[in-house]
Amino acid sequence: MSTTVPRLVVAAPSSGSGKTTVATGLMAAFSAAGLTVSPHKVGPDYIDPGYHALATGRVGRNLDAYLCGPELIAPLFLHGAAGADLAVVEGVMGLYDGAAGQGDAGPGGRGDLGSTAQVAKLLRAPVVLVVDASSQSRSVAALVHGFASWDPQVRVAGVILNKVASDRHEELLREALDASGVPVLGVLRRARQVRTPSRHLGLVPVAERRTEATESVAELAERVRSGCDLEALLALARSAPPLPEEPWEPPAPAPVPRVRPVVAVAGGPAFTFSYAEHAELLRAAGAEVAVFDPLRDTELPAGTAGLVLGGGFPEVYAPELSANEPLRRAVAELAASGAPIAAECAGLLYLARELDGAPMCGVLDVTARMTERLTLGYREAVAVCDSVPAVAGTRVRGHEFHRTVVEPEAGASPAWGLSWGGSRPGRRLEGFVRGAVHASYLHVHWAAEPSLARRFVNGCAEGAQSVGKGVRHERQR
Structure with a gap:
């Protein structure tokens, strides 16, 4: 058709x-x-x-x-x-x-x-x-x-x-x-x-x-x-001719999770970088998506079983994010409970100990600061170790776009091994896997690898079921 x-x-x-x-x-x-x-x-x-x-x-x-x-x-x-x-x-x-x-x-x-x-x-x-x-x-x-x-x-x-x-x-x-x-x-x-x-x-x-x-x-x-x-x-x-391809649809998981976990997704002025398909993939995988604003909300959404922190401009809002101490504490407690957290770029900075001297969530023992140097470009990436969204060896493509740096650049269990070509090819280890936390500068389009969303939601569902969080699916007939 x-x-x-x-x-x-x-x-x-x-x-x-x-x-x-x-x-x-x-x-x-x-x-x-x-x-x-x-x-x-x-x-x-x-x-x-x-x-x-x-x-x-x-x-x-x-x-x-x-x-x-x-x-x-x-x-x-x-x-x-x-x-x-x-x-x-x-x-x-x-x-x-x-x-x-x-x-x-x-x-x-x-x-x-x-x-x-x-x-x-x-x-x-x-x-x-x-x-x-x-x-x-x-x-x-x-x-x-x-x-x-x-x-x-x-x-x-x-x-x-x-x-x-x-x-x-x-x-x-x-x-x-x-x-x-x-x-x-x-x-x-x-x-x-x-x-x-x-x-x-x-x-x-x-x-x-x-x-x-x-x-x-x-x-x-x-x-x-x-x-x-x-x-x-x-x-x-x-005058454009008909297109023979079928429209993309987010794939449904098999089997469907018994519990529909609440996945909190950061939004608001400080976290504006997200592809529309990500929320669609999370929902299709069985999640209840709840958007919150880390600048203004003092609590995570009720029943949060997992957290997605996308990109944005936390460096612009560092004082305001830091001043919201109740939410920073809630994020740290969620991480300590073992709930899955997926963080990209701005999300990585928010999980750091501090950003330009302003206290952040302290989930990761890293410091972040603004620089004049722009890191920009497409990357080939391979998962270095097993994590909530990816098994070791998973290959994806992503991009970096930031002027901040974190120290250290990678943890004992890095999130990705990156490589890139062009006139100045290179490779390096980057990001952090700590428990159920996956944090990296790399932006990935999940539509290219839907398994990332499925694995993440499954991890959230397992945790939600064990503590009674989330919305149960109706029994399938």
Whole structure:
């Protein structure tokens, strides 16, 4: 059975061209016009999907061919786009930029894996190229021609010109592009910058500035609505062919746990980094997911049998997290009871003894501090020892994205053995396995390895059953 989903990929020649501005503006403009819009982001980024969700009222979802494998891209897309009138996919970096040295040889050579171009091909989706035209006129035609002809399997079907200075500038650009065969579908004038503040890891997340972010998204929608041909863009999206793949669904465990354990998942402004599929996988594996805010809640959710601490910005909120002593104590007591805890990046810092001198939960005998150095990149990982989410030898792909360091870098039982390629290949042991605690800097997309969620929930169910926590499943007939 094939599925028809009108769809567009919004790409650019390079970062900084205006992809996020245009993609978010399109999502908001089409939503304001009454369409149900499904938002997607190529790559591992957690922040842009928050703005996409604000623009559409639907969960923003990632499509990362490195983390999940090319074979999961269309199924994950169809899962997220169910019931939508239109899907808008924001690209990452330049159109043809992927994981360095990874992927199949082809028009772009090695480095295609995880690129926007690869995702566009996997989705059979037309690409709209956002071009920063601020310092060029006729040269724009050569640039667009190069991107449109580089890979014949990538359909660059339209251009949106960004930062156009004047009517005369627009006239020169359109004249140059007439011969390219790629239509101009929008022109955005150079204007006052929409307020989208950034800091050390990119845009400030929506959860930290919801009122301002709502105003920013509304302004982007109006700018795109007035500068782009929405009817032509919608017609282009509707030209995408049906997809033959089946939508992804989180696999149900066999057998179903006798107890439905409560798994507390950290949220709020300090813990905003999570893939939507993680909660879906936890529920499918038999968990009752309860979200809490470590900044404001003084207790863990009632009946908590396991804890998931995702990524975010604890370094920004270290004083406030430290001041919530009742919750820090509750987390430490939960760990001491043997309940499973899975922590990534921000979660690792929260479990440390201290972060930049501020006391944290003290579950792990490590200290954490902020630095100027950015650790960034995809990683191959293998589980070094058995833990609640993974058996020794389990192989996954993940990514790191942080400016903090922990000392020591790994415990006596490390969480992962990491390796990476590219121009500066390397390997190292990283993270901590201590009892039922698994903590690491590595972000992993569980949809690529659903066994992580199943094992974690099974561990929670065993503990919940022994102490009478959780919600019992009804007897199956």
